[in-house]
Amino acid sequence: MTWFKRSLQALVPVAMILIVMAVVNGSAKEEPAPNAPALHIDEQAVENGDMIFRRGVGLASDFVVSVDAASRFSHVGIICKQAGQPYVIHILPDEGRGDDDTVRMEPLSLFLSPANASGFAVCRLSGRHRTVAQRAASQALAFWKKQVCYDYDLDASNARRLYCSELVWQAYKMAGIDLTDGVLQRVTIPFYQGRYVLISRLLNSRWLETLQQQ
Amino acid sequence: MKLTSLRATVLVMMMALLASCGLFKPGPSKVVKNFYHDVEAGKIEEATKLFSAQVQQTFGSKLSTVMSSQTRKIEQKGGIKSIDTKENITGDLAKVEYTVTYKDGSTEQGSIDLIKEKGDWKIQLGPNK
Numbered sequence: 001m002t003w004f005k006r007s008l009q010a011l012v013p014v015a016m017i018l019i020v021m022a023v024v025n026g027s028a029k030e031e032p033a034p035n036a037p038a039l040h041i042d043e044q045a046v047e048n049g050d051m052i053f054r055r056g057v058g059l060a061s062d063f064v065v066s067v068d069a070a071s072r073f074s075h076v077g078i079i080c081k082q083a084g085q086p087y088v089i090h091i092l093p094d095e096g097r098g099d100d101d102t103v104r105m106e107p108l109s110l111f112l113s114p115a116n117a118s119g120f121a122v123c124r125l126s127g128r129h130r131t132v133a134q135r136a137a138s139q140a141l142a143f144w145k146k147q148v149c150y151d152y153d154l155d156a157s158n159a160r161r162l163y164c165s166e167l168v169w170q171a172y173k174m175a176g177i178d179l180t181d182g183v184l185q186r187v188t189i190p191f192y193q194g195r196y197v198l199i200s201r202l203l204n205s206r207w208l209e210t211l212q213q214q
Numbered sequence: 215m216k217l218t219s220l221r222a223t224v225l226v227m228m229m230a231l232l233a234s235c236g237l238f239k240p241g242p243s244k245v246v247k248n249f250y251h252d253v254e255a256g257k258i259e260e261a262t263k264l265f266s267a268q269v270q271q272t273f274g275s276k277l278s279t280v281m282s283s284q285t286r287k288i289e290q291k292g293g294i295k296s297i298d299t300k301e302n303i304t305g306d307l308a309k310v311e312y313t314v315t316y317k318d319g320s321t322e323q324g325s326i327d328l329i330k331e332k333g334d335w336k337i338q339l340g341p342n343k
Contacts, residue, residue: 063276068340095279186342188309190249191284193324198341 039112039120039214046086046108046122049133049175050079050211051168053203054112055119062093064154064192065165066199073121073199077111078140078168089140091167093150101150103143103167121213123203125177135175136168143167156184156197165197179205242308242328243299245335250297250314253281254288266329266336273339292317306330 046052053073066074077090086108094101112120125133143162151161159170172179179202184195202208240248245264252261262270262277270277288294295315302309308328315321327338 063273063280187340188325188327188342189339190246190253190324190326190337191287191322193322200341 038114039117041108041112041120041122041212041214043086043108045211046079046081047124047130047133048079048081048137049125049130049135051123051202051208052077052079052088052108052111053121053123053199054117062164064187064189065163065196067187067189068198068200073119073203076164076168076199076202078137078171079108079122080105080137080141080144089137089144089167091143091148091150091162091164093152093163102147103140103162105141105144119214121203122211123205123208124211125207126209129177129207132172132175132177136171136177139171139174140167143171154192154194154196156195163197165199165202168202169197177207179207181206239334242301242303242310242335243312245328245337246299246310246312246326247297249337250294253284254294256282256285258282258285264337266331266338269337269339288316291320308335 053076055073055075062074075090075092077088080087080089082105087105088108088111089103089105090111091103092099092101111117143159148159148167149161151163151166153161154163154166155161156163156166156169159166159174162170169179180197183201185198185201186193186195187198249261249264252258252264258278258281261281265273265277293316295317297312297314299310299312301311306329308330309325310328311323311325313321313323325342327340328335329338330336
C-alpha cells in the first residue's frame with residue numbers, strides 16, 4: 001500500500017508536466033479572416049460565357065470543390081449579359097439560414113462586392129470558340145430559368161441538381177466542350193470520396209485563358 | 215523501501231520520456247478512426263484538431279460546419295459499426311485506406327493523407343494523387 005502511495009506521489013509531478021504539454025500543444029490558433037480588399041474589374045471587357053472565379057466568403061458546401069484551390073478561389077460562376085449589363089449565373093447552397101439554393105443571376109458588381117469576394121479571376125475560352133461560349137451562357141440561363149436546385153450530394157453525373165463548378169462545367173459540356181477533358185477528380189477528404197469538378201481543374205483547363213485577376 | 219520508490223519514479227520518468235518521444239501517440243490509422251468516432255459523437259472541436267495546421271488555418275470554421283453536417287448523416291445511418299484500415303507510411307507522410315461500415319449496412323471507402331506535425335499525425339486534404 002505504501003509503495004503504491006509513493007508511486008502515485010511520484011506520478012503527480014510527471015502527470016502535471018504532461019498535462020501542461022498537452023494543453024500547450026493542443027491550443028491551435030485560428031487566423032483571423034483577412035479584410036477584403038477593394039476589387040476593380042473592367043466590366044466592359046467581360047463577355048457572355050466568361051467564367052468568373054472568386055475568393056472569400058467561402059461557403060461550407062463549396063469546401064470540397066475548392067479544397068485544393070482554397071488559397072485562391074472558392075467559388076465560380078458564368079457571365080451572362082442582359083441588356084448590355086454583365087450578370088453572373090451561379091449557385092450556392094443554403095447554409096441553414098433559409099438562403100436561396102437555386103441557380104441565381106446577380107449583377108457582376110454584387111457578385112464581387114466586398115461582402116462576397118476578396119479576389120477574382122476572369123477566364124475565357126481560348127481560340128476560336130466564341131460560339132461555344134455563347135451557347136454555354138445560354139445553357140446557364142436555361143438552368144436559371146428552370147430554377148435548378150443546389151446539389152448537396154455533389155453528384156456530377158447529371159444536371160438535375162448542380163453545385164457551383166458543376167454548373168459551369170455542365171453548361172460548357174452541353175455547349176460542346178468538356179473543360180475537364182473527361183477527368184473528374186477524387187479527393188482525400190473524409191466523408192467525400194466521390195469524383196468532383198474541382199474549381200482548380202476548371203481554372204487550369206487547357207481550354208481557358210485568364211483575362212483579368214486580382 | 216526507498217529502493218522501491220526510486221524504481222517506481224524511474225519507471226514513471228521513462229514512460230513519460232517515451233510518451234514525449236511519441237511512442238504512445240496514435241498512428242495514422244488510429245487518427246483516422248478517432249476522427250470518425252469524434253465526428254460520430256459530435257465532438258467536432260476534437261475532430262477538427264486532427265486536421266493539419268495548414269488545413270485548420272485555410273478552412274477555419276468551415277471545417278466545423280462541414281463536419282457537423284456529417285454527424286447528422288452518421289446518425290441517420292444508425293452510427294458506425296466498424297472501421298477497417300490499411301496504412302502506408304513514408305517518412306512523415308502516410309496514406310490510410312479505409313472502409314467505414316455503418317449500422318444500416320452502408321459503407322464508405324476511401325483514402326486519407328496524413329502528415330506528421332510535431333510528432334502527431336494530422337489529416338491533410340486535397341485531390342487524390
